[in-house]
Amino acid sequence: MRITTTVNGARREVDDVWEGESLLYVLRERMGLPGSKNACEQGECGSCTVYLDGILVCSCLVAAGQVCDRDIVTVEGLSDQQGLHPVQQAFIDCGAVQCGFCTPGLVVTAHGLLARTEHPTDPEIREALAGNLCRCTGYEKILDAVRLAADRLADTPAGSAGRLR
Amino acid sequence: MTSAPTKVPAAPSETAALRGRIGDSPLRPDGTLKVQGEFAFGSDLWADEMIWGVTLRSPHVHARIVSIDVGPALATSGVYTVLTAEDVPGGNVGLDHADQPVLATGVVRYHGEPVALVAADHPEIARQAAKKIRVVYEELPAVTDGRRALEPAAPQVHDGGNLLRHLKIRRGNPDPVAPVVVSLDFEVGMQDQAFLGPESGLAVPDDAGGIDLYVATQWLHADQRQICQALGLPPEKVRLTLAGVGGAFGGREDLSIHVHACLLALRTGKPIKMVYNREESFFGHVHRHPASLRYEFGADHDGLLHYAKAEIVFDGGAYASSTAAVVGNGGTLGLGPYNIPNVQVDCYGVYTNNPPCGAMRGFGCVQAAFAHEALMDELADRVGMDRVAIRQLNGMREGDRNITGQLIDSAAPVAELLQLVQDMPLPAERLSEDEFDLLSLPGGVSNTTHGEGVVRGIGYAVTYKNVGFSEGFDDYSTARVRLEITADEPTVTVHTAAAEVGQGLITVEQQICRTELGVQRVVVHPRDTQVGSAGSTSASRQTYVTGGAVKAACEAVRAKVLERASTMLDLELSELVLDGAQIVSITGDVVASLQDVLGTDAVDETVKWSHRPTYPIDPETGQGDAHVQYAFSAHRAVVDVDTELGLVKVIALDTAQDVGKAINPDAVVGQIQGGSAQGMGLALMEEIVVTDGRVRNPSFTDYLIPTILDMPPMKIEVLEYADPHAPYGVRGVGEPPTISSGPAVAAAIRRATGKALRRVPIRPEHITEG
């Protein structure tokens, strides 16, 4: 089948998609966007998290056919010409990245949290990130990164909303 | 960080402006790519004309292969080839013993053993075709219990018996007696490394019968050796490059897709991509050995240890992998960091028809630590002593000898580490029932308790672990360092084959080059087999061994540059110092620029570097200098347990560790946090459930690892007692936290519940039953 959809602001069209393919597969293998990761492909790890019409979803659980004419933002779409998004920069600065396999999913999830909640409390951060597994870091530096990103976003003139799609 | 007396050699170059030397915490060079999703993991690779490979695995635990019919699979549209054992040109593979066929040959020995391969133009077509391969099996009796495997009547997994290794330690009085005797039996379940990035790689055939393999792995050269063995090709025809690695923790030390992808690529002439899904990943790598442990300690009434006896059985599963070395660790280190004059240890590694087990972070020490730490608590209670004090009383100190008679010839701060964790502030008491926060209670937002039935417990544990490969292994690394002027700037390129698996070795290599050569710009070359072996990224060894090699290569480069300068300027070599972009005299005057000395040349040196030797232990007494270095850590866990439901919430997990010298303090802390989480996972939730040899839970739905809700905040104290034998005084960091965290959590649960809890992971029913 043919899929036409919007990814990171650009209209994309792919052909010969098999009905059983997930959005994750189509992004990774057919659109050249391997940033979303495939750690479990059954909705347990969050490494494949993307925005679908502004809502966070596990792209491994979304059938490719469901995304026709919808709006997708992946980790590749978070930074712009001005550079990294503050969430991304905070992950680097706090040492929240080791192997980095969980990172794209966590970055997108944290981005979503900070779009909803300007200054999340620690329990709110933990709850929001509970669906994202990381095997390397023990999560402590990931918490640091989200706190730092929240602070930095609050300091930017436009506030957090200014940097979010 | 607490700085202890250190003996770090003075850095040769003191350019103040230099950022990111050793002891700093520069950011990792791959961080930007990783946060953008642009970093290429093995599973992200792509090549023109690429097709997909999949594996067909055994549904049986032990069976004879009567016949294989690949016809229907081969006839599937989109399928390029189907391969079986007949198509493997070379021999068996294996890390220590080459006992494992690349594809099952005549017999399958475990559930999940690879039997056949399919290449097709879509992964789903390949998977569907694999299901069409008709394999006729005749089931054989299986042995699926480690202790039973040693009985004479047990089914044999391989010719030559089920015993892989028996390690004996006999020290002191063979018939010791003591006024206080405590004993226990302990069981440890099978833990999985559960790295997030599944096994993956891309094999690209060349026109001359050779192959380039891009793969996520821990030891490129051990892979290369085994691939050559299996393909019957010389090393120059099998070139490996490290693909991005999504975590490892021991699970990538053995082969996975390597030979399979190469076979398919050589047969089809097309690049082959293989990526396991999570289910296959559970079958596709070795696990931590399940262990059955029987311990007895004898002490005097004041708690001073007089003797210890231990019998440990590691279930190695169907193939050897690194079981012999795990037995080496479990046996020589399995009584913990304590002084014990009289010792009898029997440590066995056995073959069974369970999934193969091998390396995982902590390597043989993890299982033993649960037993010796539980028994130390028991002894403390029996003699009426504080649980920390009894460990401090018996703990090793520098200058002591361990149970193999090896002198502990650098810091052994057992008592101090325990004191540090004991003195850390405790978390606040549980909030009262009207101001509680569900997230801080056992059961969390499942809302299973508002505090009723919840009891708190505190537990302690301490460990020591060898760093590097032991028992006489030729453990070395190779580094190539090149210094040149590019775009008017001095540039260092560092090239090693050491696998970066997320731990941050590439950052450490940059830091060492900056420190040794005074050059800001350090480029890390992709890791491949074009340079000599770096040994394995395991045993907490790379900062020590590859760090040592990089340091030595930098020194060789520095010497070459100064020789050149000395000849050119006609000045005494001993009067010259390399300081970044300049050659400086000992009086501090700039005598030449690096540009003048080098021109357009590069100085390029390769050094193979070994740590001081280790030795085999005596086969009868187990005595010998088996290990190169020891690393120590202690944990304190605080838990709340819902005693009615058996649910546990870890409230705090605090630790102190001696790292010798923190080359990158932030990365050290990251290792301690991540390692502690894995140890806690084994204590509480992580187990591959194997019933009669069959894996029951190969998914992240059923195999649980800690989430951000499970992991408590950690207080961490890092000591830096330099090891005078190691480069910069470093001590391995990665493994100790995984060893002492789990036993501390288990101890805290025992303390809270009063239950014996002689098995991990501790499940709710263990807490609630009886």
Ligand code: FES
């Ligand atoms: S890959 Fe989608 S949740 Fe794990």
Ligand code: FES
């Ligand atoms: S950094 Fe490796 S899984 Fe999170």
